[in-house]
Amino acid sequence: MNIKDLRQLWIHLQYNLVTVITCSAFLVFGFTVFIMTRPRPVYLIDYSCYRAPDHLKAPFNQFMEHSRLTGDFDDTSLEFQRKILERSGLGEETYVPEAMHYIPPRPSMAAAREEAEQVMFGALDNLFTNTQVNPKSIGILVVNCSLFNPTPSLSAMIVNKYRLRGNIRSFNLGGMGCSAGVIAIDLAKDMLQVHRNTYAVVVSTENITQNWYFGNKKSMLIPNCLFRVGGSAVLLSNESADKRKGKYKLVHVVRTHRGADDKAFRCVYQEQDDAGKTGVSLSKDLMAIAGGALKTNITTLGPLVLPISEQLLFFATLVVKKLLNKKMMPYIPDFKLAFDHFCIHAGGRAVIDELEKNLQLLPVHVEASRMTLHRFGNTSSSSIWYELAYIEAKQRMQKGNRVWQIAFGSGFKCNSAVWEALRDVKPSCNSPWEDCIDMYPVKLVA
Secondary structure, eight states: OOHHHHHHHHHHHHTOHHHHHHHHHHHHHHHHHHHHHSOOOOEEEEEEEOOOOGGGBOOHHHHHHHHHHHSOSOHHHHHHHHHHHHHSOOOSOOBOOGGGGSSSOOOOHHHHHHHHHHHHHHHHHHHHHHHOOOGGGEEEEEEEOSSOOOSSOHHHHHHHHHTOOTTOEEEEEOSOGGGHHHHHHHHHHHHHHHSOSOEEEEEEEOOOGGGOOOSOOHHHHHHHHHBOOOEEEEEEEOOGGGGTTOSEEEEEEEEEEOTTSHHHHHSEEEEEOTTSOEEEEEOTTHHHHHHHHHHHHHHHHHHHHSOHHHHHHHHHHHHHHHHTOTTSOOOOOOGGGTOSEEEEOOSOHHHHHHHHHHTTOOGGGSHHHHHHHHHHOBOGGGHHHHHHHHHHHTTOOOTTOEEEEEEEETTTEEEEEEEEESSOOOOOTTOTTTTTGGGOSOOOOO
16 A cells, blocks of 8 residues: 555545444453453462461371270271381371360360361461462452361451451352362352453362261261361462462363262261261272273363373374274373473372373372371371472472363262462471472382
8 A cells, every 4th residue: 555545545534433433442342342352361360378386296106095095996996006006108197186185085066166276267367468468359269178068167267357348249168078179269269250350269178077987887987087277378360460479380271070970979077976966977989980080181171281192192093092902002192292290289298199190190290188197097088288388388389380280089080270380489488398398208018
């Protein structure tokens, strides 16, 4: 186009003002719709993990002696618990709640509330101190705790403690097991798409005080040996300005629910034994069911994160297996090409072993999970945050690194969250590993 052409265009536009205004209006409207409906990035500003005081530690000998002195367990049950402890992967410094240190134990509603307050408020106090965020600026609160759901709720306890604002969107998730932490993150993410320029806090914990099993059914004794005190608080934001101070960006959340299958539904089940004592029963089929849930989950996650070469290999072997050789082993994609770090729920030694084998991971990839299990035990839905804190404490998290958090829970569910580091991440103040990281990794007994 030359100057003459441009002049003719200007004259044309002068006599077509309606057309110009209409086109401009459509452009402005379209741009506005795009800005308003596009997914908002979710940034993780910081998080905090609770570490109980030293007087709540439960070394193996003390644990077994207290179990014997309660008088609730027969000799067979005591021996079974001793063997589970020896093979569990737990160390000598895990924590049990105050009520369990008495002889006889003193489980009560008041003691359970006290445990919940110590864990949640301990994690939140540290989070608010580290981030310098005013609690009244929190617009969304999500709390998950599977087995303790009092009235008022745990989320209401937090609102009352920190005098949070009256229009806060608060949620309390119960009965969703050890994978509920990822579910809570997913819920907060969805809420942050609707409510713009605000903060969300996610608190994940489990309560042991009123859920200790005092019977002799072996499948219900296992949780006594594995579950320990712990909790986490995570601060999320959807404000673009927070990208500079954030640690991570949420990339994907993939959730899998196998509850339609009866075996999967009942493999982690709270019930009463023949003597009327309440506990959580773990099925012998648990690992097989977890493997099936994992397979479904990574089938969805794979195309989102794996390089094209791995996707093609997986698809090709799937076609060959279906059409030519049904006995052919399916190709396991190399997820080490997609992720730099793995935070596998520290549910127990068997869980970590199974995922290390199935995903063909190296010992360094499961180090954070094994050391978290050793130092803190199974802290339920918060365990993946203790693992992330371990990686940071080891100063392994570099800018651009991707982290895969994967958790399993009752129902039966397998949930994944993928994060990308926005910078070289250093551990925050009062990290749970602050005074002991140099002692890890420890050599575990086979």
